[in-house]
Amino acid sequence: xxxxxxxxxxxxxxxxxxxxxxxxxxxxxxxxxxxxxxxxxxxxxxxxxxxxxxxxxxxxxxxxxxxxxxxxxxxxxxxxxxxxxxxxxxxxxxxxxxxxxxxxxxxxxxxxxxxxxxxxxxxxxxxxxxxxxxxxxxxxxxxxxxxxxxxxxxxxxxxxxxxxxxxxxxxxxxxxxxxxxxxxxxxxxxxxxxxxxxxxxxxxxxxxxxxxxxxxxxxxxxxxxxxxxxxxxxxxxxxxxxxxxxxxxx
Amino acid sequence: xxxxxxxxxxxxxxxxxxxxxxxxxxxxxxxxxxxxxxxxxxxxxxxxxxxxxxxxxxxxxxxxxxxxxxxxxxxxxxxxxxxxxxxxxxxxxxxxxxxxxxxxxxxxxxxxxxxxxxxxxxxxxxxxxxxxxxxxxxxxxxxxxxxxxxxxxxxxxxxxxxxxxxxxxxxxxxxxxxxxxxxxxxxxxxxxxxxxxxxxxxxxxxxxxxxxxxxxxxxxxxxxxxxxxxxxxxxxxxxxxxxxxxxxxxxxxxxxxxxxxxxxxxxxxxxxxxxxxxxxxxxxxxxxxxxxxxxxxxxxxxxxxxxxxxxxxxxxxxxxxxxxxxxxxxxxxxxxxxxxxxxxxx
Numbered sequence: 357x358x359x360x361x362x363x364x365x366x367x368x369x370x371x372x373x374x375x376x377x378x379x380x381x382x383x384x385x386x387x388x389x390x391x392x393x394x395x396x397x398x399x400x401x402x403x404x405x406x407x408x409x410x411x412x413x414x415x416x417x418x419x420x421x422x423x424x425x426x427x428x429x430x431x432x433x434x435x436x437x438x439x440x441x442x443x444x445x446x447x448x449x450x451x452x453x454x455x456x457x458x459x460x461x462x463x464x465x466x467x468x469x470x471x472x473x474x475x476x477x478x479x480x481x482x483x484x485x486x487x488x489x490x491x492x493x494x495x496x497x498x499x500x501x502x503x504x505x506x507x508x509x510x511x512x513x514x515x516x517x518x519x520x521x522x523x524x525x526x527x528x529x530x531x532x533x534x535x536x537x538x539x540x541x542x543x544x545x546x547x548x549x550x551x552x553x554x555x556x557x558x559x560x561x562x563x564x565x566x567x568x569x570x571x572x573x574x575x576x577x578x579x580x581x582x583x584x585x586x587x588x589x590x591x592x593x594x595x596x597x598x599x600x601x602x603x604x605x606x
Numbered sequence: 607x608x609x610x611x612x613x614x615x616x617x618x619x620x621x622x623x624x625x626x627x628x629x630x631x632x633x634x635x636x637x638x639x640x641x642x643x644x645x646x647x648x649x650x651x652x653x654x655x656x657x658x659x660x661x662x663x664x665x666x667x668x669x670x671x672x673x674x675x676x677x678x679x680x681x682x683x684x685x686x687x688x689x690x691x692x693x694x695x696x697x698x699x700x701x702x703x704x705x706x707x708x709x710x711x712x713x714x715x716x717x718x719x720x721x722x723x724x725x726x727x728x729x730x731x732x733x734x735x736x737x738x739x740x741x742x743x744x745x746x747x748x749x750x751x752x753x754x755x756x757x758x759x760x761x762x763x764x765x766x767x768x769x770x771x772x773x774x775x776x777x778x779x780x781x782x783x784x785x786x787x788x789x790x791x792x793x794x795x796x797x798x799x800x801x802x803x804x805x806x807x808x809x810x811x812x813x814x815x816x817x818x819x820x821x822x823x824x825x826x827x828x829x830x831x832x833x834x835x836x837x838x839x840x841x842x843x844x845x846x847x848x849x850x851x852x853x854x855x856x857x858x859x860x861x862x863x864x865x866x867x868x869x870x871x872x873x874x875x876x877x878x879x880x881x882x883x884x885x886x887x888x889x890x891x892x893x894x895x896x897x898x899x900x901x902x903x904x905x906x907x908x909x910x911x912x913x914x915x916x917x918x919x920x921x922x923x924x925x926x927x928x929x930x931x932x933x934x935x936x937x938x939x940x941x942x943x944x945x946x947x948x949x950x951x952x
Binding site: 361364365368369371372375376379380441442443445446448449450451452453604 | 651654655656657658676677679680682684686687688690691692693694695699703704706707708709711735748751
């Protein structure tokens with residue numbers, strides 16, 4: 357028996373998860389709904405064509421809201437399903453560490469979201485055909501959107517480990533994600549700035565996905581914004597490990 | 607060698623496993639026996655590292671499961687209860703996944719998977735997804751997963767649960783064939799199974815070990831062990847009994863049935879280890895009774911099982927009742943003094 361390599365373990369779990377998505381209808385339903393919603397918001401609500409601008413701002417600005425419901429629906433089953441099927445016992449008695457399992461699962465789901473995001477490529481083609489867009493800004497938008505999806509996902513995977521029920525996991529994830537959005541949502545920050553000192557309004561809005569996504573979406577790739585999303589992901593995945601460890605003990 | 611050292615598990619305040627210790631050597635097949643909720647699965651889950659123990663530890667081939675979990679888990683093959691497997695995967699891809707995690711690569715991995723598929727009779731379903739399989743096949747798929755890396759230590763939680771008699775036979779054969787070079791622990795609540803497969807039986811009840819013996823020794827505890835059951839045609843029941851009781855070494859005679867002049871009796875000896883069958887037969891033939899059949903009882907495992915598992919439950923209750931009683935006794939003088947106070951008031 358050869359010593360198992362951590363990279364091999366992560367990649368084995370990653371491959372198993374990713375093929376799992378495409379082996380079930382979940383993936384296709386998700387992709388279709390995501391594309392429909394993205395299209396609906398971009399064309400019907402934001403009037404992409406009527407705006408007459410060769411950029412994808414009207415597309416990206418809806419992502420925080422679309423992800424709010426769709427990403428938790430992908431994440432909710434990650435641990436809850438393993439618990440329900442009893443495969444968690446199988447997985448955790450195999451010679452893999454908890455970190456490897458969490459990374460494998462997270463990366464697979466993240467890549468899946470990335471694939472869904474890439475499938476919106478006809479929009480880039482349309483914009484390039486109609487005008488002369490800033491491709492750097494578009495790339496930036498996709499990159500930011502992908503990072504943000506990872507942050508949503510890490511919240512969802514954490515709440516999934518809290519409960520055996522997928523419904524509870526979904527609702528918890530939506531509520532937490534909603535908090536992360538609303539903290540920077542203009543109507544909320546207006547209310548807050550009415551009575552709270554400026555520094556406090558600033559701190560609260562800095563916690564938000566919206567604040568950090570806004571600048572990336574405009575095409576400004578700031579290191580601090582990247583750091584923000586990466587640290588949210590890291591924190592949530594760490595919390596996930598702690599939760600799983602504790603739930604095993606009890 | 608698997609060494610279990612005073613494993614203990616609390617669920618909240620409930621004690622599920624209470625300081626279980628035992629050692630299993632290579633070549634042994636240890637049967638873990640007990641009523642439902644006795645702590646069998648919890649103990650196995652602790653040995654395999656799925657749940658951390660509240661106290662004590664298990665050492666698997668020199669690796670402590672609490673401190674060196676990863677290398678201990680590498681040595682174990684584990685079949686969890688209800689044989690979980692990913693329902694959307696095919697048999698082949700599931701085993702491929704497990705082989706990857708077990709550290710096999712390339713041609714080595716392919717040959718391991720092929721070998722295991724053949725060993726577990728899965729050739730016909732290799733490309734089927736697991737959710738389309740029957741319970742028996744699912745059980746074998748999960749079993750295949752546990753032996754794919756040819757582990758030295760095999761832990762099986764109810765390996766034949768849900769299988770038909772033929773499949774049970776096959777799985778038991780497989781287990782016995784592997785036994786020589788492995789340490790095997792299996793849990794079951796089927797007594798015949800333990801009898802057919804195991805070289806040693808540990809009975810647990812309420813989280814404690816109540817017996818640790820070979821199945822044969824366990825059977826000797828049965829009240830009917832060594833008794834002789836006789837079927838006799840013709841003759842008066844009363845005179846038959848009198849005749850049997852006159853044989854030296856006979857403790858008592860029990861009538862099992864008597865109708866149409868056919869009598870079935872069970873004769874209990876004074877000493878279980880001494881056979882009384884011969885002298886009984888000699889006596890009966892001498893008195894010219896027609897003996898139709900003779901059978902020396904080996905003992906019933908289910909009776910022993912019931913006896914030792916319920917005994918432990920009663921033992922557990924006794925101190926409780928004693929405590930209640932002593933509480934009441936202690937309260938008595940107080941009651942008396944209260945009464946006397948009342949009478950004084952009057």
